Amino acid sequence: MCPSCFDQISYLPTDQCVWCNSLTATDGRCENCVRSTALDGVFSACHYTDTIMETLIHEFKFNFIEALASDLTDAFMNRLSAEWRFKIINSVVMPIPLHPRRLAERGFNQSEILAKEVVRRLGANCNVDSLVRSVYTDQQAKLTRAEREKNVSEAFKIVKVDQVINKDIVLVDDVITTGATMNAAATALKAAGARKVFAISLAHE
Secondary structure, three states: OOHHHHOOOOEOOOOOOOOOOOOOOEOOEOOOOHHHOOOOEEEEEEEOOOOHHHHHHHHHHHOOOOOHHHHHHHHHHHHOOHHHHHHHHOOEEEEOOOOHHHHHHHOOOHHHHHHHHHHHHHOOEEOOOOEEEOOOOOOHHHOOHHHHHHHHOOOEEEOOHHHOOOOEEEEEEEEEOOOHHHHHHHHHHHHOOOOEEEEEEEEEO
8 A cells, every 4th residue: 555545544533332333432332332242342443434445445355455454454553552452462363254155255264364464463362263154144235234133143153162261352354334243253252151252343334
């Protein structure tokens, strides 16, 4: 990315609720929305819709310009507070997995690439094997909020429970829209014994 494009990135307010967009949030959740999620905190760095970030993520995700991973992580790290750095370093980082069929279609998991870039910079631990997507679902972008929640409600499974029990987990995805995918993964992790589950994303739609 050239400096001109990087300067066009629009960052989210640090107190914005990822669920309702009110500016009264702590750790990405306002008082009204905190009870509706299994997540113990959410962080998203950038605005997505109708911004340069939408173009960048599309190029990275669908045209697989892998070199963008470093630039995208730069944008993410620019907004990451010391508190969230501490959470990531002291947790097990897990990218949101793709179903094997979707992975075969795309050839790579963009969330895994971003997760590995983040942990490389922070010296954290990354686990890509314990959380799996066991149900092939429709693409979330095509669905309403209610349909998204139903679509992924039982999509995830834990296959290495010993890597989850009593652990703090940080989930990584490229974009959070309604939070349904992150919440479904967090529900599965907590059912398997995870202590706390946080979520981070590059952008929020």
